[in-house]
Amino acid sequence: MLEDLDALSRRIQKVVQLAQGLQAERQTLRARIHQLETECQMLKTQQAQERDAFSQMSQRAAQHDHELQAVRAETEQARSALETRVRDQQQHADALQRRLDATQEDYGRLSAVAVDAQKQIELILERLPGAEV
Template identity: 70%
Template sequence: MLEDLDALSRRIQTVVQFAQGLQAERRALQARIQQLEKECQALQSQQAHEHDEFARMSERVARHDQELQAVRDETAQAHGALESQVRDYQARSDTLQQRLDTTLTDYDRLRVVAGDAQQQIELILERLPGAEA
């Protein structure tokens, strides 16, 4: 019976050691769980911060896109106005060039007519009585 009690005592010691090992393992696991929960909270906080930052950056990008589109629209409008002015100035230039060409043609014609008139006047003057011969 003593042997049975010794065997039972050894078994109880083994069970106690096993229970103590399980308790130590449980404490280690609980500590690990707490550490993981803290890490999880830190990651959630970081994620929230990054989400807020992403939202701010998205708003900035949207604003910049709107500003860029406004500048593009303004540039297109200015470009259209400049093209219109260029067409107007080109038309005026063409008109002035035509007038200049007409004026130069008239000038040349009048010079020829004036030369002819000068010759006729000289001929008339030569025929007048008392004209030098």
């Protein structure tokens, strides 16, 4: 019977050791669960912050796109206005060039007429009585 009691005592010790081991393992698992829950909460917080940052960046990108479109439209209007002004100035310059060409032609004709008139005046003056020959 003592042997049975010794065997029972050993079995009880093994059960106690197993229970203590299970308790230690349980505490380890609880600590790990707590650590994982904390990590999960941190990741959720980080995800929320990143979602907010992404939302803000998306809004800024949309605002920049809108501003860029406005600047492009303004630039296109300015370019169109400048092209119109260049065409108008070119037409004005062409008109002035035609007037200059016509004026130069008139000047050339008038110069030739003036030279002819001067020659005729000299001929007439030479034929007048008392003219020096």
